[in-house]
Amino acid sequence: MALWVIKFDLPKRIKLAQGLWILYWLSVMGGILIFSMGLFFKIELRKRSEMMDNNESHFVPNLLILVGLTACGINAFGGKVCHDSLDTAKFAKWKPMVKNYLYGCFAFCIILFIVALLCFLVQVSLHFALAEGLKNGMKYYRDTDTPGRCFMKRTLDMTQIEFRCCGNNNFRDWFEIQWISNRYLDFSNDEIKDRVTSNVEGKFLMDSVPFSCCNPGSPRPCIQHHLTNNSAHYDYDHHTEELNIWTRGCREALVSYYGGMMNSIGALVLLVMLLEIADMVGLKYLTTSLETLENPENPESESEGWLLEKSVKETMSGIMEKIKTFGKGNQVEGEGAEAPATS
Amino acid sequence: MVWAKMKFPFEKRVKLAQGLWLLSWLATLGGAITFCLGCFLKTELRRRAEVMDNTETYIVPNTLIIAGMASMGINYFAGRICQDALDPYFCCSIFFTTLMLLGVILSFIMRGTLEGSLKVGLKNGIRFYKDTDTPGRCFQKQTIDRLQMQFQCCGNNDFKDWFEVQWISNRYLDFSSKEVKDRIRSNVDGRYLLDGVPFSCCNPSSPRPCIQYKLTNNSAHYNYEYQSEEMNIFVRGCREALLNYYIGLMNSFAAVVLSVFVVQGTVLASLRYLETSMEAVLGQENMEIETEGYLLEKSISETIMEYLDPVMKILLLNQVEDGQAKAEEGAAGTSAAPAK
Numbered sequence: 001m002a003l004w005v006i007k008f009d010l011p012k013r014i015k016l017a018q019g020l021w022i023l024y025w026l027s028v029m030g031g032i033l034i035f036s037m038g039l040f041f042k043i044e045l046r047k048r049s050e051m052m053d054n055n056e057s058h059f060v061p062n063l064l065i066l067v068g069l070t071a072c073g074i075n076a077f078g079g080k081v082c083h084d085s086l087d088t089a090k091f092a093k094w095k096p097m098v099k100n101y102l103y104g105c106f107a108f109c110i111i112l113f114i115v116a117l118l119c120f121l122v123q124v125s126l127h128f129a130l131a132e133g134l135k136n137g138m139k140y141y142r143d144t145d146t147p148g149r150c151f152m153k154r155t156l157d158m159t160q161i162e163f164r165c166c167g168n169n170n171f172r173d174w175f176e177i178q179w180i181s182n183r184y185l186d187f188s189n190d191e192i193k194d195r196v197t198s199n200v201e202g203k204f205l206m207d208s209v210p211f212s213c214c215n216p217g218s219p220r221p222c223i224q225h226h227l228t229n230n231s232a233h234y235d236y237d238h239h240t241e242e243l244n245i246w247t248r249g250c251r252e253a254l255v256s257y258y259g260g261m262m263n264s265i266g267a268l269v270l271l272v273m274l275l276e277i278a279d280m281v282g283l284k285y286l287t288t289s290l291e292t293l294e295n296p297e298n299p300e301s302e303s304e305g306w307l308l309e310k311s312v313k314e315t316m317s318g319i320m321e322k323i324k325t326f327g328k329g330n331q332v333e334g335e336g337a338e339a340p341a342t343s
Numbered sequence: 344m345v346w347a348k349m350k351f352p353f354e355k356r357v358k359l360a361q362g363l364w365l366l367s368w369l370a371t372l373g374g375a376i377t378f379c380l381g382c383f384l385k386t387e388l389r390r391r392a393e394v395m396d397n398t399e400t401y402i403v404p405n406t407l408i409i410a411g412m413a414s415m416g417i418n419y420f421a422g423r424i425c426q427d428a429l430d431p432y433f434c435c436s437i438f439f440t441t442l443m444l445l446g447v448i449l450s451f452i453m454r455g456t457l458e459g460s461l462k463v464g465l466k467n468g469i470r471f472y473k474d475t476d477t478p479g480r481c482f483q484k485q486t487i488d489r490l491q492m493q494f495q496c497c498g499n500n501d502f503k504d505w506f507e508v509q510w511i512s513n514r515y516l517d518f519s520s521k522e523v524k525d526r527i528r529s530n531v532d533g534r535y536l537l538d539g540v541p542f543s544c545c546n547p548s549s550p551r552p553c554i555q556y557k558l559t560n561n562s563a564h565y566n567y568e569y570q571s572e573e574m575n576i577f578v579r580g581c582r583e584a585l586l587n588y589y590i591g592l593m594n595s596f597a598a599v600v601l602s603v604f605v606v607q608g609t610v611l612a613s614l615r616y617l618e619t620s621m622e623a624v625l626g627q628e629n630m631e632i633e634t635e636g637y638l639l640e641k642s643i644s645e646t647i648m649e650y651l652d653p654v655m656k657i658l659l660l661n662q663v664e665d666g667q668a669k670a671e672e673g674a675a676g677t678s679a680a681p682a683k
Binding site: 150183 | 475476481484485488489492510511512514515516517520541542543545547548550551552553555564565566
């Protein structure tokens with residue numbers, strides 16, 4: 001007693017085959033899109049690898065690239081089977097593979113679901129990687145003469161300009177580190193000597209930020225230095241000043257950027273998974289309808305198509321049996337091999 | 344005596360027809376590409392319209408857009424037209440193909456206009472930098488700042504342009520301070536000029552934190568020498584940067600449009616050859632005979648004369664009529680005079 005039976009005559013079968021062929025090619029394009037999105041994500045991670053302390057995991061983009069390529073291959077094969085399905089001679093060579101192909105598709109759908117879940121979860125690991133990376137980035141901002149760190153200043157400046165952010169959590173992070181190298185500090189100057197001696201670790205700290213924190217949308221020329229000192233600037237109140245510098249922290253900016261990207265990629269993967277499920281359903285109906293032709297010689301006869309040959313419970317128990325026999329088969333063979341060995 | 348004659352056996356005619364089908368699709372694609380390039384160029388010019396003075400340079404992308412659209416439409420129908428419609432098709436095609444070539448030539452001619460427009464636009468932009476409270480100019484500061492950061496440039500010709508303009512608004516100057524009062528009095532126009540540049544001129548690749556103010560004063564900063572300092576701020580002027588950007592863009596577009604032009608010309612020539620070689624076959628019993636195809640029925644000079652003849656006739660006819668009218672007048676005058 002088959003489940004979800006539909007009757008098919010020749011025009012309906014042809015329409016199903018054509019529609020399914022188009023759907024398969026749409027899925028191929030979806031696979032290509034996933035592949036390119038994985039590549040894009042990988043490039044974006046590499047671009048900012050210095051912000052993430054050079055130890056970000058490329059597992060998710062690699063997985064996306066692999067899944068995209070596999071989707072292309074699987075769906076192209078499905079499209080070919082569809083294309084040949086209405087010609088009995090050509091379809092005969094694909095017939096034995098269809099069952100295994102459908103099992104493979106089902107496993108692939110589960111993999112797609114897991115990948116989508118990973119896409120949504122990777123934001124958490126990015127959050128921690130960025131927090132650590134930005135903290136170190138700011139610490140090494142002034143080390144433009146140390147090999148290996150000489151481009152940190154440029155990278156951080158460009159990041160702050162591009163993402164419109166300042167500091168790690170907010171702009172006050174710059175007040176807590178010395179971001180001006182000692183090479184450019186005149187230690188014979190009294191003011192500088194006072195500042196350095198007033199600090200426990202001998203660091204030159206000040207309430208200023210680098211120029212890359214400046215907001216171009218501010219109506220007045222940028223105030224970078226003596227930010228908390230109202231009397232240092234004419235008509236300036238640092239409590240009410242909003243547009244002068246970017247107040248958002250770069251970690252928040254970068255996480256929301258990557259988060260948005262990952263959310264869209266995850267949604268795309270889920271969409272492709274739905275397409276795959278539709279493909280599987282369509283192919284099952286097509287192949288079963290071709291198998292049950294009332295008059296095998298006459299291609300125009302009516303036939304039935306179904307999703308499951310038996311009821312759900314029977315199908316599940318059938319699958320469990322198969323898995324058990326597969327396991328038992330190995331055991332029997334093992335026993336058989338041992339018996340001649342001992343004898 | 345025809346021009347550009349070629350012999351066409353049957354197989355060659357068949358190949359020509361098949362090749363023409365493929366070429367016409369290529370030409371349609373070429374037309375679409377030209378259209379897209381024109382749109383992109385127009386968008387890029389519009390994005391920076393605030394630092395340009397006039398819109399005369401828009402003629403280049405407009406020409407490309409029209410030529411691309413027309414070429415797409417005409418080539419799409421190339422394969423579907425019947426024998427009778429070939430002449431107007433040729434006229435339209437030739438016109439729009441020359442339009443493409445004209446677009447490329449214009450892109451080279453218009454560079455002077457573009458430079459002049461940028462010069463005036465940037466000068467005004469720098470002048471109105473401080474007017475963030477004047478309606479109509481309040482976004483000049485943001486535009487110039489973003490421009491300088493994106494194109495890595497400073498000022499109009501170079502960064503010294505900022506020394507000649509008051510770019511800090513009076514709203515933010517403390518007129519009770521002695522320093523401010525001195526500076527304003529020392530200047531003839533009463534402007535607050537200083538040897539400083541806005542923050543957007545700062546070069547992120549500089550190893551030291553940016554020095555924006557007192558640029559020419561070596562003693563104001565530790566270990567700083569104005570003449571030898573290179574990486575501190577961008578030294579290139581924004582006019583040069585923008586001009587280089589647009590010229591690079593137009594050069595690459597010109598290369599693409601010229602190749603589309605060549606494809607289009609090939610389509611026209613092939614269609615003409617096919618038309619003329621098929622003409623000879625019409626009415627013949629054996630369709631597989633060898634025929635001749637040509638581009639022009641007469642030589643080039645004769646064809647040009649043929650087209651100019653109607654134009655000349657109109658002009659000459661007027662002259663002949665004038666002459667007759669004058670002769671009649673003269674006769675009437677002389678006959679009238681004795682009557683007096």
